Amino acid sequence: MRPLSPHTIVISPIGDFTPELLDRISEEIKRIYAFTTDIQPLLKDIEFAFHPNRKQYHSTPILDELARRAPADAIKVLALVQVDLFIPILTHVYGEAQLGGKACMVSTIRLNEGHRSLNTQEPFLSRIIKEAIHELGHTFKLRHCREHTCLMHYCRNEGDVDRKSDQLCRYCRVLLEDDIKRLEGK
Amino acid sequence: MSNIKILIVDDELIMRESLAGWLERDGHAVQTAASGEEALEKIEETHFDILLVDIKMEGISGLDVLRKVKESDPDAEVVMITAYGSIPSAIEAMKDGAFDYMLKPFDPNELGVLIEKIVQHQEQARENIYLKEQYKDRTRFESMIGQAKPMQEIFDLICDVAPMDSTVLITGETGTGKGLAAKAIHTNSSRRNGPFVTVNCGAIPEHLMESELFGHQKGAFTDAKETKKGRLELAHGGTLFLDEIGEISMRMQIDLLRVLEDRVFYRVGGTQPIEVDFRVIAATNRDLETAIKSGDFREDLFYRLNVISFIMPSLSQRKEDIPLLAEHFLYRFSQETNKPIDSISREAMDEMMIYDWPGNIRELENAIERAVVVGRQREILPENLPIFCHEPAPAVRAHSLKDVEKTHIERVLTENQWNIARSAKILGIDRSTLYSKIKRYDIEKIT
Numbered sequence: 275m276r277p278l279s280p281h282t283i284v285i286s287p288i289g290d291f292t293p294e295l296l297d298r299i300s301e302e303i304k305r306i307y308a309f310t311t312d313i314q315p316l317l318k319d320i321e322f323a324f325h326p327n328r329k330q331y332h333s334t335p336i337l338d339e340l341a342r343r344a345p346a347d348a349i350k351v352l353a354l355v356q357v358d359l360f361i362p363i364l365t366h367v368y369g370e371a372q373l374g375g376k377a378c379m380v381s382t383i384r385l386n387e388g389h390r391s392l393n394t395q396e397p398f399l400s401r402i403i404k405e406a407i408h409e410l411g412h413t414f415k416l417r418h419c420r421e422h423t424c425l426m427h428y429c430r431n432e433g434d435v436d437r438k439s440d441q442l443c444r445y446c447r448v449l450l451e452d453d454i455k456r457l458e459g460k
Numbered sequence: 461m462s463n464i465k466i467l468i469v470d471d472e473l474i475m476r477e478s479l480a481g482w483l484e485r486d487g488h489a490v491q492t493a494a495s496g497e498e499a500l501e502k503i504e505e506t507h508f509d510i511l512l513v514d515i516k517m518e519g520i521s522g523l524d525v526l527r528k529v530k531e532s533d534p535d536a537e538v539v540m541i542t543a544y545g546s547i548p549s550a551i552e553a554m555k556d557g558a559f560d561y562m563l564k565p566f567d568p569n570e571l572g573v574l575i576e577k578i579v580q581h582q583e584q585a586r587e588n589i590y591l592k593e594q595y596k597d598r599t600r601f602e603s604m605i606g607q608a609k610p611m612q613e614i615f616d617l618i619c620d621v622a623p624m625d626s627t628v629l630i631t632g633e634t635g636t637g638k639g640l641a642a643k644a645i646h647t648n649s650s651r652r653n654g655p656f657v658t659v660n661c662g663a664i665p666e667h668l669m670e671s672e673l674f675g676h677q678k679g680a681f682t683d684a685k686e687t688k689k690g691r692l693e694l695a696h697g698g699t700l701f702l703d704e705i706g707e708i709s710m711r712m713q714i715d716l717l718r719v720l721e722d723r724v725f726y727r728v729g730g731t732q733p734i735e736v737d738f739r740v741i742a743a744t745n746r747d748l749e750t751a752i753k754s755g756d757f758r759e760d761l762f763y764r765l766n767v768i769s770f771i772m773p774s775l776s777q778r779k780e781d782i783p784l785l786a787e788h789f790l791y792r793f794s795q796e797t798n799k800p801i802d803s804i805s806r807e808a809m810d811e812m813m814i815y816d817w818p819g820n821i822r823e824l825e826n827a828i829e830r831a832v833v834v835g836r837q838r839e840i841l842p843e844n845l846p847i848f849c850h851e852p853a854p855a856v857r858a859h860s861l862k863d864v865e866k867t868h869i870e871r872v873l874t875e876n877q878w879n880i881a882r883s884a885k886i887l888g889i890d891r892s893t894l895y896s897k898i899k900r901y902d903i904e905k906i907t
Binding site for chain 2 (some may be wrong): 301334360361362363364365366367370371373412417418430431
């Protein structure tokens with residue numbers, strides 16, 4: 275495994291998240307991506323993205339705002355929210371990421387079977403971690419993977435998330451390393 | 461499912477961008493167009509596998525884009541994007557060749573499923589074209605031989621039918637190659653790596669049929685010393701070929717119908733339900749619709765089997781294939797018997813072309829086998845062929861065709877001391893057909 279990169283991936287909770295959950299996500303980011311992590315709440319208010327008719331939050335402008343507010347040494351930003359997200363063409367999304375960009379986010383709501391309160395018991399904890407790592411993968415240009423056990427596999431429901439492993443497949447690992455080399459100018 | 465080229469046509473920037481972003485993350489190559497005009501320009505330059513087109517746009521509408529695409533690139537599939545109020549237009553689009561329509565906003569899972577469905581549909585269409593090209597102008601398809609138009613049509617039909625998972629009913633006279641057609645369907649289907657299990661419904665005695673099909677648990681009946689898997693279980697993941705389906709008993713028809721409907725059965729004496737997944741191909745030389753009218757065959761089973769059906773042409777309908785088939789059998793039997801017979805005389809071929817071959821290809825095969833066995837020269841002569849040995853017609857007092865057939869079978873059986881294999885060969889039918897005819901005509905061995 276590569277030594278930890280001096281560049282940082284910022285984990286940005288929006289709302290109340292337990293230190294235990296944030297630590298677990300941080301550990302997993304280090305394990306999969308080998309970047310140092312920093313927990314920084316970059317955005318407190320996301321009401322600008324609220325859509326009253328849909329009663330959901332539009333994820334794309336939140337990502338734009340997160341990317342704008344990212345610290346200079348942050349290579350990526352991962353935000354966590356406890357609200358239901360959408361993009362205009364779809365009814366809902368688990369999360370969204372800027373493909374090959376800086377920011378991504380994941381919502382815990384649909385991973386917790388629609389409950390608004392945060393649940394860090396298993397299997398919910400593992401679901402949140404897997405989908406956070408998945409969204410972060412998109413910012414490293416990884417696309418959905420057909421391998422059902424790969425973290426980059428697109429899951430249609432919670433059961434699919436539970437079935438996939440906590441690892442990237444060999445193919446996605448190679449693509450990830452390519453993009454990290456590119457980012458670090460090697 | 462990568463490298464799918466998708467064009468999104470929508471005049472709303474936010475819709476284009478959000479859909480493009482989603483599909484790019486899914487691994488597709490996505491382009492967007494902000495108007496019908498821009499879409500038509502892009503279609504001129506590039507082939508897209510899928511177009512997602514908003515119905516309501518200023519200028520060239522979504523329906524106009526659909527019609528243009530279907531004219532210039534019929535392989536591209538178009539999905540109309542529609543708001544709740546424009547469903548009638550979406551239905552109109554379906555009539556004009558749209559693959560489907562989706563209401564905004566889409567459920568992400570439904571979008572994913574729809575794209576997978578289109579990709580599978582396109583792959584299947586490409587596979588069909590490939591198969592047809594491969595077998596174009598060919599005289600062989602799998603184990604079947606034929607250059608006559610009716611057989612070329614059968615080869616095309618098999619290419620079309622094979623990739624579907626639907627039940628197929630093959631009808632046609634005895635000896636026309638129904639079994640070979642069933643095998644060709646299996647070999648060209650997605651189940652090709654699974655088993656091809658044949659149940660010869662006419663050859664298995666009724667009292668053994670249940671155990672043969674469903675299997676049995678140890679101790680289910682006196683002779684059930686071990687648990688045995690039935691043919692249904694053995695066909696799991698592959699194709700179950702029910703040959704001579706017209707011969708099964710009413711009781712078995714009921715049992716079979718239940719399995720085909722539920723895909724679940726129990727072994728004889730078993731309590732555990734067994735789930736099975738197989739494709740069914742059935743064949744018969746009987747007219748099942750007549751059998752339904754006479755109460756010999758269940759109508760519901762017929763409709764369950766008759767999803768896709770075709771008739772194998774008789775040899776008399778494809779006489780131009782006789783030389784090709786005769787040469788094929790000659791080569792095979794001369795190799796098997798190690799006899800240096802390598803041609804068929806003009807006169808013998810003329811005889812074969814005139815003859816009607818009621819036993820079809822099987823009769824021709826048997827005739828050539830016999831000719832090779834009895835032949836003493838390098839070529840087959842008319843006198844080597846059984847069809848040339850004009851015997852006086854048997855004294856038959858009956859008048860209907862059925863009576864003639866019954867009498868003829870009785871005569872052949874008696875002449876051959878009820879040796880079923882030998883009698884079947886002489887009659888140009890297989891043993892199971894002979895058994896079923898014995899049963900149907902109630903022919904009894906006179907001792």
